[in-house]
Amino acid sequence: MSAAATPVAAVAPAAVRKASPIENLRALLPYVRRYRGGTALGVATLLAGGLVGAMLPLVMGTIIDSISGEHSLIERMSALPGPLERFLLSFYRPLSGETLVFFSLTLLGIVLVKGIFSFLTRNILIGVSRDIEYDLRNDLLDHLLRMEPAFYVRNRTGELMSRCTNDLNAVRMVLGPGIMYSLNTIVIMVMAISIMVRISPQLTLYVFLPVPAVALAVRYFGKVIHDRYEKIQALLAALSARVQENLTGIRVVRAFCQEEHESRAFERQNKDYVDSNMALIAAWSLFFPALEFLIGIVFLIVLWQGSRLTLQGSFSLGALMAFYGYIAQLVWPKVALGWVTNIFQRGAASMGRLRYILSAEPEIDDRAVAARPADDIHGGIEFRHLTFRHPGAENNAGGRPVLDDINLRIPAGSTVAVVGPTGSGKSTLAALVARLWEAPPGSVLIDGRPIAEWPLHALRRAIGFVTQDTFLFSETLRENIAFGAEAASDLDVDRAAHIASIRDEVLDFPKQFETVVGERGLTLSGGQKQRAALARALIREPKILVLDDALANVDTETEERILRGLAEVTRHRTTLLISHRCSTVRHADQIVVLREGRIVESGNHEDLIGRGGYYADLYQKQLLEEELARV
């Protein structure tokens, strides 16, 4: 029976967390592919910019050659000059003022063209990264919207938030600067090397001697960063989850004088976070100085060997300057390389954390929807040998299911009340009607059809649900009440509020229906929240109305008024009514007593009283209280 219940707990996370950095980053490819055109264009302009930019040191060196009265290094570069080189050479004279002016202007021309290209590159490539960030963020929300409650039981809000903000940001860094700078690095490397080789193969070889060391360093640091960073992100998420929970329960914290205790607990986590950052710092602070050192060594080699070659006559001052120029160009790539490594490693770790959400697939979806077009839901509900355990909590209550072999028919339009002790499974039963949890196939039927065959959207559209713990959004009361009814008019809101018996009270508020309620409905009283939630369900005019202890926080007089109004509303609707009060449920067509997940009694009020079981006892007790009150 647990066929449906077990896999929910096992949605991908374990698999995802193990993924290698490459694998994580590969998950970005489909996003990049969407902007193929833009990316290609960006890469093209980047290449063009690199090509043009590579001319700069060459021209500078030429000028130096000219003023030191030698042959141009361009001449030296190749036996067979290309057309561009021939063109440049035709302006070259040693020790000539005109040459100086011409090449200085050339320098400016080159940097201008290069500037235009790099403007385009940045605009296009970074723009694409923002586009992708936009897509990713929407996709994250999309997945979150599709995940069932079981997912939110497993994951704390603060954790998820941290993934959607901090981690997304790290991934964006890969897509924008990460990709742009690494491409840039490659282009500059290739261009610089190809020109340097032509000037002096020997010196080029020397210059690249330290490269293996750089590669090794980058690899080592990359790994360190990746490993530590993942832990850091996890700790950051835990930290925000902690703050989040503390603030959610701030009243309890205050009332029980737990501020100190909470501060200490927070401090511990704060310290953990700082400590693991420190561990990263130890490696990280070595990284840039080491890179700079290696770069310095390269300059040193050029100075040393370049001078030697010049003295031997196979090199010129201009060539030396050009080499200096190329290495200066390479410095940036190498620094960028370090930076990019950092970005990529962090991004990969974070992408792993995003994939936890992006690859989470809901257990509850429309996969089993019958091919034939959906009819309208009339509201008949049937539970057939329903046995259910919450995923992940299979061992609670000694392995006894939360709901055990429930058989119950609720004909469309009738009212069924469920009573039973705390924790007997009433809310779980109600939640199964809205398919918030997945019951074993065929055990819950709507209008005679297995619930999984109804499109989720249509199913829930047919239901008005008042959950046991109320959640309102920090919007106006009007928006909250009209929450689930797309086209509700002011009149509809007014009417629903009236039936829920909150209208008059709201009209007493200074801003009436435009009153903005605090988060979760914080600034309303307990009863006001519940009634707002009731109005929110009623305005949908649902076929099925589920009231899960919906009047628990409402006083008797108001309850009475609401019940009177509801009697009219529920006449033509299937109603599932959960309550602890006989007064609330006694007029139901059928009353069901749940106990430890089993239906132990069912029938109407009179039947059950006659039977002398739990319900009769409940009724007795409630009467007894009244009796006592009379004395």
Place this chain on the structure above:
Amino acid sequence: MSAHQEEEALGKLYDAQLTRRLLGYLRPYRARVTVAVALSLVSSGLTIVGPLLLKVTVDRYLVPALAGRLSSDVAMHGVGLVVLLFLAALCTRFTLDYIQTRMMQRVGQLAMYDLRRELFDRLQRLPLAFFDRNPLGRLVTRLTTDVDTLNDLFASGVVAMLGNCFILTAIIVAMLKLDWRLALAAFSVIPLIVLVTLLFRRSVREANRRIRVAIARINAFLQEHISGMTVVQLFNREKKARKQFAEANAAHMDAYKDAILAFALFYPAVEFLGVLAIAVLLWYGGMRVLSGSLTIGTIVAFIQYAQQFFRPIQDLSEKFNILQTAMASSERIFRLLDEPITIQSPEKPVPLGVPRGEIEFSHVWFAYTGGAQPAEEDWVLRDVSFRVRPGQTAAIVGHTGAGKTTLISLLLRFYDVQRGQILLDGRDIREYSLHDLRRHFGIVLQDPVLFSGTLESNVRMGTEGIDRPAVERALDEVGLGGFVRSLPDGVAATVGERGSTFSVGQRQLVSFARALAHNPRFLILDEATSSVDTKTELTIRAALDRLLTGRTAIVIAHRLSTIQHASQILVFHKGRLREQGTHQELLARRGIYHRLYQLQYKDQEIRVHATAGDAASAAVPAND
């Protein structure tokens, strides 16, 4: 969208006061910061060595040797010496940089640790009214993202910027020393750079502001929708949510694209100006070399300097972004830290040992909004006066929204009254320290809150002296013992966020047990059994009868049956205390209470045969 105002107003780049305050966080580590700054100065100083050595090599060895004035061997020997010097400089820089970076990064982390702690402590002391106004998600952001942003500033920003400035100065001095005319020629582009930077800053600031607003909206949205996901799904709001989110998301993207434009223009502009300076150098310097008034080595060194000169400038503008974000973050952080703690212990609190247990409200007026002089319609409590004697139980009844919960909040000083006073043992509660006052109360709030952890940690909270047997006893007393024992881990069972894996009734019972375990002098029950079945409720009531002896209690309940034994019943209506007395007295008055009572018990006519007492015990099946 007024909630996002905070993100709107800010983002000034430099604010002396703010900066001073930020630097204050470095004060505890000033020794280390001083060392790091000193090291970074030395290391920056060393950067000007490279070009100088190049100049020496060119002018002293290469040019003379090429001209045949110096033998190759001697020249090579000289070059070797220069190379060694260069190597020494490199090694020194490496060491200095490593030490300096590590020191500053660590200091940054420590400063962040302090700041985070200060923020959290502040949050523990701010009045609840503050939390009514401020979305939780935003407060979380202050402690995480905003603080991390500051870290960038502390760890790399401060020292790097000082270093950059020093490098610039050193280069300027070196250039002027080498040849002041050539130096001035090179500096001619500086005004242009300043202009470009100013333009850039202006255009980026507006975009940055929009980005921050958008991010705040996105986060608030996510936070709320993750918390209320079930409601979103039950009410088919997915599509609408997607749409709303996409809008905020798009605003974010658009703002960023505007910022990109500014950056995309800025970088090439700076590069162009850098090359312009070099072109000027080459042209003007080259002419002078040709006329023999300048050495080639000087030009070569100047080119190096020019390149070095522009890197820090470009770097600074990169840092500019960090700086601006950090400034905005710090402003928000400080605003939170400056949030007045309106409710706190007095300077010299009256000590409160074991209270006698008398509570008195005297002409209390209270409103949530409107400050000290609320508008007439804002009053939630109006002129409320009553007294609960030591050991008595007072019951509070009234329609929903009458102000019952508010009353409790005032008693615990979650809020302060606008007029009148609340007295405990004859003294205004504002004379006691908050801790002294609250620790005598055990309260079950209307909305039960459980924390992640275990059942045990939820009952005990952080209070020492509540051992496991006490936890178990409390759980037994609220009738949850059997259930807890049926869990594989018993009281050590894991509790998820908000206790979502427990039924609502169970959550309520756990928070009830929490109040009992703390063995308080005053017990406050706000609808404490509203979601609990009748049988458990009766069990609890029996336990309470025992527990309440000698304690003062305030009980709020809608079910009159739960409160009729109270020594006195207070009937509230629309914020006023309308009736007061015992059950019998109130019935006799035939007022609101009488009406409530009539309504609740009008079922009475349908009588059941068996006599109450017997039936109750006979009919209960023997389990639970």
